[in-house]
Amino acid sequence: MAYAIETHxxxxxxxxxxxxxxxNLKVREGAIYGFLxxxxxxxxxxxxxxxxxxxxxxxxxxxxxHAVPKEMPAVLKDVGYVxxxxxxxxxxxxxxxxxxxxxxxxxxxxxxxxxxxETFNLPADRLLSQLxxxxxxxxxxxxxLGQRPRLLILDEPTDGLDPVxxxxxxxxxxxxxxxxxxxxxxxxxLVHELERICDWVGVLDRGRMIAELPMHGFKQGxxxxxxxxxxxxxxxxxxxxxxxxxxxxxxxxxVRGWQAPMTQWFDGAGADLKEIVDLDLEEGFIELLRAxxxxx
Amino acid sequence: xxxxxxxxxxxxxxTPVILVALILFALPLLMIRANGGPDSSAVDTVGWWLHSAQxxxxxxxxxxxVAGLYLGIAAWTDDAKGGHVYAxxxxxxxxxxxxxxxxxxxxxxxxxALCLLAGCLIATASVRLPSGVHAYPIALASRAFLATVVxxxxxxxxxxxxxxxxxxxxxxxxxxxxxxxxxGMLHLDxxxxxxxxxxxxxxPGPLAILAGHWALFDV
Numbered sequence: 001m002a003y004a005i006e007t008h009x010x011x012x013x014x015x016x017x018x019x020x021x022x023x024n025l026k027v028r029e030g031a032i033y034g035f036l037x038x039x040x041x042x043x044x045x046x047x048x049x050x051x052x053x054x055x056x057x058x059x060x061x062x063x064x065x066h067a068v069p070k071e072m073p074a075v076l077k078d079v080g081y082v083x084x085x086x087x088x089x090x091x092x093x094x095x096x097x098x099x100x101x102x103x104x105x106x107x108x109x110x111x112x113x114x115x116x117x118e119t120f121n122l123p124a125d126r127l128l129s130q131l132x133x134x135x136x137x138x139x140x141x142x143x144x145l146g147q148r149p150r151l152l153i154l155d156e157p158t159d160g161l162d163p164v165x166x167x168x169x170x171x172x173x174x175x176x177x178x179x180x181x182x183x184x185x186x187x188x189x190l191v192h193e194l195e196r197i198c199d200w201v202g203v204l205d206r207g208r209m210i211a212e213l214p215m216h217g218f219k220q221g222x223x224x225x226x227x228x229x230x231x232x233x234x235x236x237x238x239x240x241x242x243x244x245x246x247x248x249x250x251x252x253x254x255v256r257g258w259q260a261p262m263t264q265w266f267d268g269a270g271a272d273l274k275e276i277v278d279l280d281l282e283e284g285f286i287e288l289l290r291a292x293x294x295x296x
Numbered sequence: 297x298x299x300x301x302x303x304x305x306x307x308x309x310x311t312p313v314i315l316v317a318l319i320l321f322a323l324p325l326l327m328i329r330a331n332g333g334p335d336s337s338a339v340d341t342v343g344w345w346l347h348s349a350q351x352x353x354x355x356x357x358x359x360x361x362v363a364g365l366y367l368g369i370a371a372w373t374d375d376a377k378g379g380h381v382y383a384x385x386x387x388x389x390x391x392x393x394x395x396x397x398x399x400x401x402x403x404x405x406x407x408x409a410l411c412l413l414a415g416c417l418i419a420t421a422s423v424r425l426p427s428g429v430h431a432y433p434i435a436l437a438s439r440a441f442l443a444t445v446v447x448x449x450x451x452x453x454x455x456x457x458x459x460x461x462x463x464x465x466x467x468x469x470x471x472x473x474x475x476x477x478x479x480g481m482l483h484l485d486x487x488x489x490x491x492x493x494x495x496x497x498x499x500p501g502p503l504a505i506l507a508g509h510w511a512l513f514d515v
Contacts, residue, residue: 075387077387083381087381088382092304103299
């Protein structure tokens with residue numbers, strides 16, 4: 001299996017309060033990988049490590065088969081990056097920004113950029129400093145898509161954008177992906193946004209990867225169960241028990257990897273499965289976070 | 297790549313650079329008009345004229361220093377505003393990017409240097425020099441260009457220095473001032489700041505090029 005991004009035991013510490021601990025990421029080529037996590041979980045730090053902007057204190061990073069940060073120019077040639085905060089020179093017009101960007105990326109597709117300029121309805125002669133936040137977001141997306149990169153790394157690209165702009169940006173992204181086999185690594189804390197476009201999800205919380213699974217597995221496999229007469233000791237289960245919480249009459253379990261035939265396990269364990277609740281992506285995400293934060 | 301960097305850098309700095317260039321163009325013309333201009337018939341008058349022209353010439357190293365300071369800092373200003381993120385995502389080795397940035401920032405220096413040369417040539421051509429007095433238009437313009445490049449290089453390096461490097465330089469300065477104060481209290485004959493300034497402005501100090509005569513006309 002070829003991976004566009006692969007990290008092994010990636011560790012990084014910034015000050016006393018934040019640490020990325022042994023992050024293992026595997027992003028398959030051609031995947032649209034949603035990198036979920038609450039604010040401050042370490043998503044942007046992880047992305048900066050992938051982009052070679054920070055140096056890891058432990059572990060290895062490989063992007064498009066190249067070691068990071070050792071082989072960065074080779075990596076960056078094929079990577080389109082949209083950072084969390086706008087980083088373009090505000091004194092340039094949109095057209096100047098396109099020309100400037102194109103000068104650094106040999107394979108820049110000027111015709112496609114022109115097409116996107118029209119699609120996004122961007123004024124070519126306006127200064128970037130005079131653009132709205134939404135328009136600036138579109139310029140960022142236009143520039144990286146114009147590169148026709150093999151890998152797009154997008155750090156909260158739609159954060160703070162209105163729904164219409166957000167839809168335009170994501171539609172352009174999906175159109176681009178449908179034209180080829182680009183891999184997309186997109187971080188967000190907007191769970192519903194990722195639900196629409198991603199086929200893989202990784203969840204980071206407090207600097208630790210707490211889950212990495214296909215989107216369908218994430219959407220369908222996380223359930224909240226109400227269990228009567230729960231066993232005090234739980235041995236091997238066919239599902240992954242993320243969390244158990246006592247209520248006055250029974251217990252609430254949050255499980256992952258759930259499938260219908262697994263109800264039989266409760267009969268064998270002498271427990272009473274009273275209710276199975278389907279969680280939507282956002283609820284599943286929240287339950288995952290809660291489960292990861294329960295002390296062992 | 298480099299062409300785009302030069303174009304963008306020029307668009308950012310052109311107004312102050314053109315202003316400096318105009319002043320430098322005007323300075324040689326002022327020199328020939330100093331004290332009514334040279335008069336070959338009176339030795340004293342020629343002496344005064346040469347002296348006045350040299351005084352005006354001292355504006356050249358000051359302008360070189362100012363231009364170098366401005367261009368050195370301006371070379372990094374826009375990258376620094378964006379936390380250097382854009383530069384770090386460009387697909388070229390960092391050292392090459394620094395070289396390109398340096399060149400893009402240095403190219404505007406040619407404009408004031410050429411203007412000074414033009415001013416010097418016009419001034420030289422439009423004056424009848426007394427016997428024994430010579431004009432050095434190319435030498436003066438070249439020296440001004442080199443002085444600006446030296447100042448630019450120093451401030452370019454300072455502007456991109458890490459916080460630690462800046463702290464080291466600041467620490468050194470504070471140590472010098474403290475040493476001078478202590479020497480003063482102990483009535484010792486030790487002027488640390490003056491010694492440092494001498495060290496910097498006399499050969500082989502990096503700012504030696506700024507010191508000395510800046511005369512378009514000399515004997």
